[in-house]
Amino acid sequence: MRKNVFLACVIAAGFFAGLPESNAQTKTFTVKANEVKASVSPTLWGVFFEDINLGADGGIYAELVKNRSFEFDTPLMGWKLLQQGEEQGSLLVNNRGELNGANSRFIRVTSKTPTGNFGFSNEGFRGMGIKKGNQYDFSVLASQQEGTVSLVVELTNSKGEKLGSTTITPTGKPWKKYNASFTATATEPKAMLNIYMKGQGIVDLDMISLFPKDTWKNRPNGMRADLVQLLADMKPGFIRFPGGCIVEGRTLDERFQWKKTIGPVEDRGYLINRWNTEFKHRLTTDYYQSFGLGFYEYFQLAEDIGAEPLPILNCGMACQFNTAEVVPLESLDPYVQDALDLIEFANGSADTKWGKMRADMGHPAPFNLKMMGVGNENWGPQYIDRLKIFTQAIKAKYPNIQLVNSSGTDPSGERFDYLNGELRKMNADIIDEHYYRAPQWFLDNAKRYDNYDRKGPKVFAGEYAAQSVAIASPDNKNNWQCALSEAAFMTGLERNADVVAMASYAPLFAHAEGWQWTPDMIWVDNLKSYGTPNYHVQKLFSTNKGTNVVPLLLNNEVATGQDGYYASAVLDKNKKELILKVVNASNKTQETDFVIDGLSKIAAKGTLTVLRSDKLDQVNSFENPTAISPAVKDITVKDKKVKLPLQPYSVNVIKLKFS
Known part of the structure; x- marks a missing residue:
């Protein structure tokens, strides 16, 4: 992991030695509200669920008994x-x-x-x-x-x-x-x-x-209400499920098979969770999947919180970091059929085999599935060979289903370059890019998509999280430095909404005593839960999505780090709101003017929501779950101008009504 330049600069600036400095020179931003640059996809900000860190059994799935049907490899475990x-x-x-x-x-x-x-x-x-x-x-x-x-x-x-x-x-x-x-x-x-x-x-x-009894919507076989509420409060545009690496499995025998997760609960399968012994520093040998939380429940959850479902299916490849097993191309038909059958389960009428199964489970109406992922973090020619077979079969029967395709494990390098090139040759619908990197990477890449092909495949920023120490380190923290850098990066995703159709932080949940990976967006124990600073950043963007991107310029340029500023702007034409998102990643209070062009009438009062901390290493915790949380206040608009001091290390959301 390269040296964290961002933190080094902060220390050099003397931040930890005293109070943040003030920058008296006023910076002026100009909003070109009548120059729409892109439409914002309703799915831009979503959530990624994987059964890692006791995310399902022991987490969002409310069952309290472990190994309830004695199917673990050790039958009396628990x-x-x-x-x-x-x-x-x-x-x-x-x-x-x-x-x-x-x-x-x-x-x-x-x-x-x-x-x-x-x-x-x-x-x-x-x-x-x-x-x-x-x-x-x-x-x-x-x-x-x-x-x-x-x-x-x-x-x-x-x-x-x-x-x-x-x-x-x-x-x-x-x-x-x-x-x-x-x-x-x-x-x-x-x-x-x-x-x-x-x-x-x-x-x-x-x-x-x-x-x-108090599961979400009081459903039998239900979910923990507090955890679902945290998701619902984000108003996510989509939910990706069930993972993640568990889709692949360490071996193909251990892959996730959706058909084993539906029907009567007592007839569903059990499977060892691939995170069981993946990390020697966090062995979790009692980690299994009961599939009480299955594909029906995932679809139902998406519907409950107003999110589009995005299921990810195995493409005939086990995890390439483990066994790297593949199904011979001539034997791939059952895997492809699983994909076709899933679409029928989600969208088919009750007269079809799998549509009837959904109806018998209590949901006669279709779930209206629009997209599906084929493979997770797979790479190499073997992935492309299998993806082509899936794509041809799915598009032949369901041409309107959008397919999400893997660009591998990293946002650059040989694997990424090969896959990105091949997927673009295939005219792929959506390319899934993943970034687990240091905070500085996120600051440096706020303009990553500025020069992407506007007519090429859409991008899904499918998994990202700033790593405070190193990728997969057990010492990573959900601190403010990481969340702040992610917010800066997200302004770049929003500015490029004509390229970036979807984005989600990962992983989602972590049990305080059962985690394998850090950092994670929401932490839980057996009674409580809280959102990290990263959660609050995600929520601020997701609940202020807007409908159209408009320019927000600093000295006639987009703000991608000049003086520590990162910024984007959207209109919400349904709510008649102009929404500015401005990150001040510097250690100085910055006097800032926002001049609004292109709107005939703006309300005299607006709101400013601020998420910040003077301490870059600040975290939320069970003892202090709101150490970093948003604060809202009224602001004044005069002559289509807003004057604000933007505090150091802050994420700022400015909302103005117009008519």
Whole structure:
């Protein structure tokens, strides 16, 4: 990683030795509001979801029980006996094998004492987050084999004190789902679920589940409401799912297969998560995917938050950093068929095979899928060979589906140059570029797209995040320096909205005790969540998207670093607003005039939203989640001019009404 010039300059300027300086010389920006340069795509700012850092199970997916159907490679991972000794009872893992491939295992529990002293517990995902007064819904698939055995279900805190309980008594041998609910009496971030056997006999159990009642929209099998709300508040134009590298898998056997994630939850597959042992510094050997959060739920989430769905599918290649397995071209048909079937699942009528599956799951109307990704960070001729086959088949049947194609792992170099050239020869719809780089790279590349071909493929800035230390370093922080540099870069994305159609920060979620990669946009634990400074930057841009780009000039030039300024401007023709985004990346307060040309009438009052910190190493945290958060104040417009002191290290959004 090259030396961080930006931070070095800050230190040289004496910033950490005292208060920021003031620059008395006024800089004048001119807005050419009647010179529309580009239309802003409704999908310009979106979110990228990958099941990394316990992002799904243990994160946005609200299930509290880990390994609920005993399908992990170690069948009892997450579970432990509460009472040892054959005189009390025993637990045996049964495997039905091919009789039920997706959910082949269950446990057979023998209770030898009527006292209720024998049982087992589940540890959850680094514990279970329980809230006082909240209802919890327990369910289990059970088959009473001999005698009568009741299940005494209880939550306890870290001291063993009971937080709530209920009892279920299965009846009869046929497998049946049993449900019960109870209300928690206290809040506890590290609760455990205990199940005691009361009575003598044998009972078979499977799909042992516990959900909070207050999921997003109170849906069974639902999502954590606080996490979905953070996404909804961003008003994203799209949501990309399910990844990321998990799409590829370490091997093709471990790739993400969307058909295994739909239908009844108990019939969905289980899969080891490829981030399980990817980083030796953050081994997470209990990381699996239950697929309770599947493609149906992803589509539903996109619909809920008003975002376009962007599914990414495996192109017949495993991760090239791992095994680099490929499917022979002559054997690629099943992979291509999966792509065609997914479009039918999303858009087909209930008369089609996969459209009927969607309707049977509760969504008769189409999801209106418009775009799809083929491959993730794949590279080389082998990717192009497979992509051509996918493209021909998809376009032949669904010519209006836009395809997102990989430009590899980096924003420059041999891999990128080859793919970028080949994709442009193919007249690709959208090229997905990724940048995990130092903050200085983002400042230097604010003008990256100024000279891109306006008639060529659109660009998807699919994964980006400034790295405070180095790529994939466990010491990376979501600090203000990184967020500020990303904001500067994003002004360049917005200015070039005729080239850049989509952009998303990555990764999205990270569990405080279960992460593998940093930095991440939203941090969570079992009870709380907060947005990082990077989240607030993304939200400021996404909620102030506008409809049309107009010039915002400093000395007749776009602002791409002169005096520390980075800037862009849009009109929102629907709301009749002019929106200016101006980053002051310098360590000085800058006196600034904004002169508005091309609008006949501007309201006398506008608003200024400021996101800033004097400390470039400042972060948000569970203890101080709003250390960096936006502040809004009114501003005055006089003679079509706004005079503002722009504070050091600040992101500023100026909104003016016009008529």
